[in-house]
Amino acid sequence: MKALIIGCGIGGPATAMALRKTGIDAEIFEAYPDTAESVGSFLNVASNGLDALRVLGAHRRVLSAGIPTPRMVMWSGTGKRLGEVANGLALDDGTVSHTILRADLYRIVRDEALSHGIKISYGKRLVSFDDTGDQVTARFEDGTQETGDILIAADGVHSRTRAQLDPSAPKPRYSGLYSLGGLVHDPKFTGEPGVYNMVFGKRAFFGYTVAASGETWWFANLPRELGDVPADWKPVLVEAFRDDANFSAEVIERSEVASALPIHDLPPLPTWHKGRVVLTGDAAHATSPSAGQGASLAIEDAVVLARCLRATKDHRAAFERFENERRGRVEKVVAYSRTISNNKAAGPVARVFRDLMMPLFLKKLASQESLSWMYRHQVSL
Numbered sequence: 001m002k003a004l005i006i007g008c009g010i011g012g013p014a015t016a017m018a019l020r021k022t023g024i025d026a027e028i029f030e031a032y033p034d035t036a037e038s039v040g041s042f043l044n045v046a047s048n049g050l051d052a053l054r055v056l057g058a059h060r061r062v063l064s065a066g067i068p069t070p071r072m073v074m075w076s077g078t079g080k081r082l083g084e085v086a087n088g089l090a091l092d093d094g095t096v097s098h099t100i101l102r103a104d105l106y107r108i109v110r111d112e113a114l115s116h117g118i119k120i121s122y123g124k125r126l127v128s129f130d131d132t133g134d135q136v137t138a139r140f141e142d143g144t145q146e147t148g149d150i151l152i153a154a155d156g157v158h159s160r161t162r163a164q165l166d167p168s169a170p171k172p173r174y175s176g177l178y179s180l181g182g183l184v185h186d187p188k189f190t191g192e193p194g195v196y197n198m199v200f201g202k203r204a205f206f207g208y209t210v211a212a213s214g215e216t217w218w219f220a221n222l223p224r225e226l227g228d229v230p231a232d233w234k235p236v237l238v239e240a241f242r243d244d245a246n247f248s249a250e251v252i253e254r255s256e257v258a259s260a261l262p263i264h265d266l267p268p269l270p271t272w273h274k275g276r277v278v279l280t281g282d283a284a285h286a287t288s289p290s291a292g293q294g295a296s297l298a299i300e301d302a303v304v305l306a307r308c309l310r311a312t313k314d315h316r317a318a319f320e321r322f323e324n325e326r327r328g329r330v331e332k333v334v335a336y337s338r339t340i341s342n343n344k345a346a347g348p349v350a351r352v353f354r355d356l357m358m359p360l361f362l363k364k365l366a367s368q369e370s371l372s373w374m375y376r377h378q379v380s381l
């Protein structure tokens with residue numbers, strides 16, 4: 001069996017590696033000439049994502065390139081400490097969630113795939129596919145095409161594959177927030193190692209952590225009309241954080257601000273697969289980044305899909321099994337993450353209520369390990 005994988009983000013290379021382990025040949029097709037990502041942004045690879053990477057033998061380099069961040073401390077914009085919660089739950093061997101530069105994570109999973117002999121073709125933007133029943137052909141913008149037995153979409157939240165698979169599928173929902181980030185090296189900005197600080201500011205949300213290198217890695221979520229993009233984000237952000245009782249405005253002032261992304265998630269899709277084509281990762285179930293789970297879910301998908309394809313020669317039965325196993329979990333994460341995003345975009349009245357309720361909410365999370373369903377989930381090949 002030959003699988004065509006569309007997209008070389010996080011899920012694409014992970015899926016190719018998982019398939020290779022089960023003896024299925026795979027080739028990746030990526031729209032861009034390279035997978036280089038903006039240097040200013042970083043993401044959280046949660047303990048469950050690290051565990052899934054371990055199944056693929058690809059966790060070590062992620063662990064060494066990332067920084068362990070097992071705790072999150074929440075603050076209000078007035079400087080009040082609202083509480084603390086675990087950022088993931090340690091695995092049995094003590095592994096905790098890690099924060100890693102997005103560019104490093106993309107490079108590592110891509111290099112791991114290459115080291116397994118997987119072919120990656122760049123500059124191949126899928127425009128359509130043709131499922132003849134016996135095979136599937138992917139057609140690319142450069143006029144070339146490729147034929148395989150199955151096509152696996154790992155082409156992200158704005159998936160072209162999804163649009164063709166089910167033209168009536170719900171579109172990504174804008175969360176009302178733009179995400180921006182950056183980093184700065186200044187000893188003045190200190191922070192407790194291993195802690196993600198999350199500040200529910202008066203007008204916007206600010207998160208930061210201090211890396212072992214002394215750099216402060218930060219991101220901001222700014223409530224904003226979709227498409228309302230200023231020529232320069234920095235003054236807009238500085239103004240948004242001006243009245244908060246922390247160093248957010250100053251950190252931003254001294255940083256180069258990386259590109260802004262509008263945050264979307266995806267309502268539940270009626271179908272994840274049709275014929276020889278299946279959706280995975282963000283293409284199937286994009287979540288807002290607030291729960292820090294999107295990348296981890298894409299890696300879990302990779303492992304589960306490969307196992308399902310190994311279990312039966314009938315690709316339809318395998319896709320069905322994959323969807324059955326994954327749908328409930330991913331939809332629960334998307335819903336959970338959306339609740340947090342709504343808190344970040346709260347208006348003035350909701351904000352007062354949120355700041356009052358947050359300590360109770362955090363206490364519940366901290367005391368009951370109530371998120372173990374998310375962080376201790378394990379997948380196997």
Ligand SMILES: Cc1cc2nc3c(=O)[nH]c(=O)nc-3n(C[C@H](O)[C@H](O)[C@H](O)COP(=O)(O)OP(=O)(O)OC[C@H]3O[C@@H](n4cnc5c(N)ncnc54)[C@H](O)[C@@H]3O)c2cc1C
Pocket residue numbers: 006007008009010011012029030031032035042043044045046124125126127154155156157158159160161179261263280281282283287288289291292293294295296297298
């Ligand atoms: C601001 C922000 C912060 C985030 N923070 C976190 C976090 O802390 N933790 C976390 O786990 N997740 C986070 N996420 C989510 C995470 O980045 C995604 O869930 C994850 O990257 C999904 O992997 P994927 O492989 O499905 O898609 P992607 O990583 O988006 O990869 C899709 C790939 O497909 C390619 N592509 C697109 N269209 C085509 C086409 N037509 N033909 C060929 N190739 C195509 C793209 O160029 C890209 O390389 C964050 C997301 C955002 C926007």
